[in-house]
Amino acid sequence: xxxxxxxxxxxxxxxxxxxxxxxxxxxxxxxxxxxxxxxxxxxxxxxxxxxxxxxxxxxxxxxxxxxxxxxxxxxxxxxxxxxxxxxxxxxxxxxxxxxxxxxxxxxxxxxxxxxxxxxxxxxxxxxxxxxxxxxxxxxxxxxxxxxxxxxxxxxxxxxxxxxxxxxxxxxxxxxxxxxxxxxxxxxxxxxxxxxxxxxxxxxxxxxxxxxxxxxxxxxxxxxxxxxxxxxxxxxxxxxxxxxxxxxxxxxxxxxxxxxxxxxxxxxxxxxxxxxxxxxxxxxxxxxxxxxxxxxxxxxxxxxxxxxxxxxxxxxxxxxxxxxxxxxxxxxxxxxxxxxxxxxxxxxxxxxxxxxxxxxxxxxxxxxxxxxxxxxxxxxxxxxxxxxxxxxxxxxxxxxxxxxxxxxxxxxxxx
Amino acid sequence: xxxxxxxxxxxxxxxxxxxxxxxxxxxxxxxxxxxxxxxxxxxxxxxxxxxxxxxxxxxxxxxxxxxxxxxxxxxxxxxxxxxxxxxxxxxxxxxxxxxxxxxxxxxxxxxxxxxxxxxxxxxxxxxxxxxxxxxxxxxxxxxxxxxxxxxxxxxxxxxxxxxxxxxxxxxxxxxxxxxxxxxxxxxxxxxxxxxxxxxxxxxxxxxxxxxxxxxxxxxxxxxxxxxxxxxxxxxxxxxxxxxxxxxxxxxxxxxxxxxxxxxxxxxxxxxxxxxxxxxxxxxxxxxxxxxxxxxxxxxxxxxxxxxxxxxxxxxxxxxxxxxxxxxxxxxxxxxxxxxxxxxxxxxxxxxxxxxxxxxxxxxxxxxxxxxxxxxxxxxxxxxxxxxxxxxxxxxxxxxxxxxxxxxxxxxxxxxxxxxxxxxxxxxxxxxxxxxxxxxxxxxxxxxxxxxxxxxxxxxxxxxxxxxxxxxxxxxxxxxxxxxxxxxxxxxxxxxxxxxxxxxxxxxxxxxxxxxxxxxxxxxxxxxxxxxxxxxxx
Numbered sequence: 049x050x051x052x053x054x055x056x057x058x059x060x061x062x063x064x065x066x067x068x069x070x071x072x073x074x075x076x077x078x079x080x081x082x083x084x085x086x087x088x089x090x091x092x093x094x095x096x097x098x099x100x101x102x103x104x105x106x107x108x109x110x111x112x113x114x115x116x117x118x119x120x121x122x123x124x125x126x127x128x129x130x131x132x133x134x135x136x137x138x139x140x141x142x143x144x145x146x147x148x149x150x151x152x153x154x155x156x157x158x159x160x161x162x163x164x165x166x167x168x169x170x171x172x173x174x175x176x177x178x179x180x181x182x183x184x185x186x187x188x189x190x191x192x193x194x195x196x197x198x199x200x201x202x203x204x205x206x207x208x209x210x211x212x213x214x215x216x217x218x219x220x221x222x223x224x225x226x227x228x229x230x231x232x233x234x235x236x237x238x239x240x241x242x243x244x245x246x247x248x249x250x251x252x253x254x255x256x257x258x259x260x261x262x263x264x265x266x267x268x269x270x271x272x273x274x275x276x277x278x279x280x281x282x283x284x285x286x287x288x289x290x291x292x293x294x295x296x297x298x299x300x301x302x303x304x305x306x307x308x309x310x311x312x313x314x315x316x317x318x319x320x321x322x323x324x325x326x327x328x329x330x331x332x333x334x335x336x337x338x339x340x341x342x343x344x345x346x347x348x349x350x351x352x353x354x355x356x357x358x359x360x361x362x363x364x365x366x367x368x369x370x371x372x373x374x375x376x377x378x379x380x381x382x383x384x385x386x387x388x389x390x391x392x393x394x395x396x397x398x399x400x401x402x403x404x405x406x407x408x409x410x411x412x413x414x415x416x417x418x419x420x421x422x423x424x425x426x427x428x429x430x431x432x433x434x435x436x437x438x439x440x441x442x443x444x445x446x447x448x449x450x451x452x453x454x455x456x457x458x459x460x461x462x
Numbered sequence: 463x464x465x466x467x468x469x470x471x472x473x474x475x476x477x478x479x480x481x482x483x484x485x486x487x488x489x490x491x492x493x494x495x496x497x498x499x500x501x502x503x504x505x506x507x508x509x510x511x512x513x514x515x516x517x518x519x520x521x522x523x524x525x526x527x528x529x530x531x532x533x534x535x536x537x538x539x540x541x542x543x544x545x546x547x548x549x550x551x552x553x554x555x556x557x558x559x560x561x562x563x564x565x566x567x568x569x570x571x572x573x574x575x576x577x578x579x580x581x582x583x584x585x586x587x588x589x590x591x592x593x594x595x596x597x598x599x600x601x602x603x604x605x606x607x608x609x610x611x612x613x614x615x616x617x618x619x620x621x622x623x624x625x626x627x628x629x630x631x632x633x634x635x636x637x638x639x640x641x642x643x644x645x646x647x648x649x650x651x652x653x654x655x656x657x658x659x660x661x662x663x664x665x666x667x668x669x670x671x672x673x674x675x676x677x678x679x680x681x682x683x684x685x686x687x688x689x690x691x692x693x694x695x696x697x698x699x700x701x702x703x704x705x706x707x708x709x710x711x712x713x714x715x716x717x718x719x720x721x722x723x724x725x726x727x728x729x730x731x732x733x734x735x736x737x738x739x740x741x742x743x744x745x746x747x748x749x750x751x752x753x754x755x756x757x758x759x760x761x762x763x764x765x766x767x768x769x770x771x772x773x774x775x776x777x778x779x780x781x782x783x784x785x786x787x788x789x790x791x792x793x794x795x796x797x798x799x800x801x802x803x804x805x806x807x808x809x810x811x812x813x814x815x816x817x818x819x820x821x822x823x824x825x826x827x828x829x830x831x832x833x834x835x836x837x838x839x840x841x842x843x844x845x846x847x848x849x850x851x852x853x854x855x856x857x858x859x860x861x862x863x864x865x866x867x868x869x870x871x872x873x874x875x876x877x878x879x880x881x882x883x884x885x886x887x888x889x890x891x892x893x894x895x896x897x898x899x900x901x902x903x904x905x906x907x908x909x910x911x912x913x914x915x916x917x918x919x920x921x922x923x924x925x926x927x928x929x930x931x932x933x934x935x936x937x938x939x940x941x942x943x944x945x946x947x948x949x950x951x952x953x954x955x956x957x958x959x960x961x962x963x964x965x966x967x968x969x970x971x972x973x974x975x976x977x978x979x980x981x982x983x984x985x986x987x988x989x990x991x992x993x994x995x996x997x998x999x
Contacts, residue, residue, distance in 0.1 A: 059920060062916060070800065070914075071799040071800060071911075071914075072799065072800075072802075073798065073799060073817070073823055073824060074798045074799070074802050074805075074810070074813055074814045074817055074824070075814050075817040075818050075820070077802060077814070079802075079810060079811075079814065081807070103811055103814075105810075105811040105812070105813075105814035105815035105818065106814075106815050106818035106819070107815075108811050108812070108815050155802060155803075157802055157803025158802075158803060158807055158810060160807065185803065187803065215807075
C-alpha cells in the first residue's frame with residue numbers, strides 16, 4: 049500500500065493538466081490552414097492586420113460523396129475555404145476579435161503557410177514570431193513567405209487548380225524546394241537564423257501573377273490571377289526585410305547553400321557561326337566553403353561547387369554530340385554560368401550587407417579561435433570580405449538520343 | 463478499488479478444502495450376496511424411480527442370471543451377443559460343474575468374447591459401473607459380479623474442428639467422448655513415456671478426467687502441482703473442461719486466458735512434446751494444455767505446416783491485428799477529440815467534413831457502433847441457423863449503410879469499426895484471446911475518450927504490467943519475451959524451420975530438453991548422385 053498510494057497519485061495528478069475538459073470534436077474546430085499578417089493604420093497608431101484562411105470541410109466532402117456524406121452540413125454555394133480579416137494592436141487581439149464572426153473554435157494546429165506583408169517585413173518580423181512560437185498549437189514546420197503586396201489578397205485569391213492558394217503554395221514549397229530559384233523556409237529555419245545574430249534570415253517571395261491562359265469561365269468570374277513563388281527576400285539579423293533578390297541571385301544562393309535540387313540551365317553553343325541552345329538538367333550539386341584568414345586580417349572565402357548535369361535538350365542542334373570536345377565545351381560554358389550566378393548573389397548580399405550564405409557561421413566553425421574578434425564587427429567586415437568562386441561541372445548523360453533528329457555527324461552528308 | 467480486488471483474490475486462494483481429497487469420495491462397501499434375489503432387491507431399491515434402467519433376468523441352462531444396464535447407453539448388438547453366448551450356445555456342463563463361487567470367473571475367462579470385462583465383489587462398485595454406462599452381469603450363487611464394457615453412448619463422429627479450422631495439416635478434431643479423445647492423442651504419440659492418470663471429478667456427474675504428460679520431458683514439479691490442483695476440486699458437476707480450467711488457473715481476476723483449450727489433437731501432441739501436460743475431460747471437445755504463455759494464443763496450427771519464410775509475415779499480421787483490435791477505436795476517438803493536429807491535412811478535411819452533420823460526439827458514436835458489433839457477434843452465435851440470414855441482412859445493410867445515410871455515424875468510423883472487427887478474428891487460434899480483446903478494447907476506448915493518448919498509454923501500461931505479472935503453472939506469461947530468452951525466440955514473431963528447433967522451452971520442459979538433432983538439409987553441391995544416374999542411361 050505504501051507504494052500504491054503514491055503511484056496512484058502520480059497517475060491521477062496529470063489528469064488535472066489534461067482531460068475531458070480539453071476535448072473538442074474535430075467538426076467544432078475552425079481549421080486555419082494559412083494566415084497573412086501585415087501592418088495597418090489603426091486610428092493614428094500602427095497596428096496589425098491579420099487574415100485567416102479557414103477550411104470548410106463540409107463543402108469539400110459534399111462534392112464527391114453524395115451518397116455517403118449525404119450533403120454534409122455545408123450551405124449551397126459556400127466555398128471550400130473562407131477568409132476573414134481583422135485588425136488589432138497585437139495578433140492575439142485581432143484573432144480574438146474574429147471570434148465574433150467565426151462559429152467554431154479557432155484551431156491553429158494545421159497552419160501550413162504564413163505570409164507576411166512587405167510593410168510588416170520591412171518594419172521587422174521579430175514581434176510576429178512571438179505568437180507563432182509561444183502558441184502550443186503552432187507547429188515549427190509551417191512555411192514562411194513574404195508578399196510584395198497585400199498578403200491578405202493572396203489568401204482571398206481563388207486557386208485555379210488547388211483547393212486554396214495556401215494549399216497550393218504549401219504544395220509548391222513541399223515538392224519544389226530547390227527547383228530553379230525556389231527555396232522553402234520553415235519557421236524553425238527562420239527563427240534559428242534570427243537567433244544566431246550573424247546569419248541573415250531568408251524567406252521566399254510570393255505574388256499574385258496574372259494567369260497566362262484563361263478559360264471563359266474564369267474570364268467571366270474575373271478570376272484572372274494565380275499565386276506564384278517569385279524569388280527570395282533577404283532580411284537583416286534583426287528580422288527587417290532589406291531587399292528582394294531576383295531570380296538569378298536566388299539561384300546563385302541555392303548553389304552555395306547546397307539547396308539546389310532541380311535546375312534547368314540553358315547555355316548557348318556556337319557551331320559554324322550558328323547558335324544552338326542546349327538545356328542541361330541538374331543531377332547533383334555540392335558546394336564547399338573554405339575560409340582562410342588573409343594577410344590583411346580579413347577572412348576570405350573560397351566557394352568550390354561541383355555540379356553534375358544531364359543533357360536534356362539540344363534546341364536547333366545540327367550536329368550529333370559524339371565529340372568529347374563538344375561536351376567539354378558545354379561543361380565549360382555551364383560552369384561559367386554557375387559561377388556568374390553565385391558571384392551575382394555574393395555581390396548582392398554584400399551590397400545589402402546581409403550574410404545570407406552563413407559565411408560568418410563558416411568562420412565560426414573553421415576558425416573558432418579568431419571568430420570572437422570578428423563577431424562584434426561582422427556587419428562592418430562582411431561587405432569587405434573577398435569571395436572566390438570555382439565550379440567544376442560534368443555532363444554525364446544525354447538521355448535517349450545522340451543528336452537531334454536530322455542532325456549529322458561532322459563531315460557525313462556534306 | 464485495488465484493495466477490494468486483492469481481498470477477493472486472497473479469499474479465492476484460501477477457499478476450498480485444506481488438504482488433498484480422495485477421488486472419488488469414500489463410499490460405503492456392500493458385499494455381493496450369493497443370493498441373486500437379494501442383490502436384485504438392493505439394486506432395485508438403489509435405482510428406484512428410474513424408468514430407463516433395464517433389469518434382465520434369464521437362465522443359462524439351470525443357472526439364474528441378472529443383467530442390468532441403462533437403456534440407450536449399451537450397444538444392442540453386443541448385448542445380444544452376450545445373451546446368445548449364455549442362453550443359446552451353452553448349456554455348458556462345465557458352467558454347472560464349476561463351483562458356484564467361481565461362476566463369475568468362469569464366465570469372464572471362457573464365455574465372454576469381449577475385450578473389456580472386470581470382476582467386482584462390491585455391490586456399490588456394481589452400481590457405479592451401471593451409472594458409468596456399462597453392462598453388469600450377476601450370477602446366482604456367486605458372490606461376485608461382472609462388468610462388461612459394451613458402452614455405446616450417443617456421440618458425434620470425429621469431424622473438422624469447429625473453432626479452429628485449418629487449411630493445411632490434420633483435419634480431425636476432438637469429440638465429447640474421453641476415450642476417443644485420448645485415443646486421438648495416443649495414436650499420434652506412441653511412446654510408453656506418455657503417461658495418463660485418471661481422475662473422477664464431480665460428486666454427481668462422476669466425470670472422468672485424464673491427465674496426460676510425457677514423463678521424461680515434463681517438469682515433475684509442474685505435474686505434481688497439476689495433480690495437487692486437480693485433487694483440490696470438489697464440485698457437484700463438470701460439464702465442460704472450462705470448469706476445470708477455472709478451478710486450476712493461477713490467477714482468478716484476469717481477462718487473459720491462462721490455460722489453453724484446443725480442439726485439435728495435433729496441437730495437444732505438440733504441447734505434450736514441449737513438456738506441457740494435457741487434461742482430457744469427458745464430455746468436452748476442448749482439451750486443456752498448460753502451462754500456457756501469451757504468444758501461444760497468437761499462433762495458429764497452420765504456422766507449423768506452411769513455409770517458414772511465409773510464417774513471419776503471417777505472424778506479424780497477427781501482432782498487427784491484436785494492436786488494431788485493441789487500440790484502433792480508442793486511437794481514432796483520441797485523435798478526433800484531442801489530437802487533431804496529428805492528422806494529415808487532407809485526412810483532417812475529409813474526417814471533419816463527414817462528421818459535420820453527425821449529431822453525437824465521436825466517443826458515443828464509436829461506443830454505439832462497437833456495441834452494435836458486439837450485439838451482432840453475440841446474436842450470430844445464439845441465433846438458430848434459419849434466422850441467421852435475416853440478422854446478416856440487418857447487420858450489413860441497415861446498420862452499415864443506413865446508419866451512415868441517416869448521418870448517425872460518420873463513414874470513417876464505420877471503416878474503423880469494420881477493420882477492428884476483422885482484426886478481432888485474425889488472432890490465430892485463440893478464441894479465448896479474442897474474448898479478452900473485447901474487454902481491453904472497451905477499456906482503451908473509454909481511456910481514449912476521456913484522456914486522449916495519455917489515457918491510452920495509461921491503460922495499455924496497466925494491461926502490460928498486469929500481463930507481465932501473470933503466470934501459468936509458475937511459468938511467466940510473457941516468456942520468452944519477458945524474461946527474455948533469446949534461444950526461444952525461434953518461435954515468436956517468426957518460426958524457425960523444424961530442423962532448427964533444437965531445444966524445448968527451458969521454463970516448461972523439465973528433463974529431456976533436446977528436441978531435435980537434425981542437421982540442416984545439405985544436398986551435395988555438385989549433384990553427383992544425379993549425374994551418376996544420367997550417365998548410366
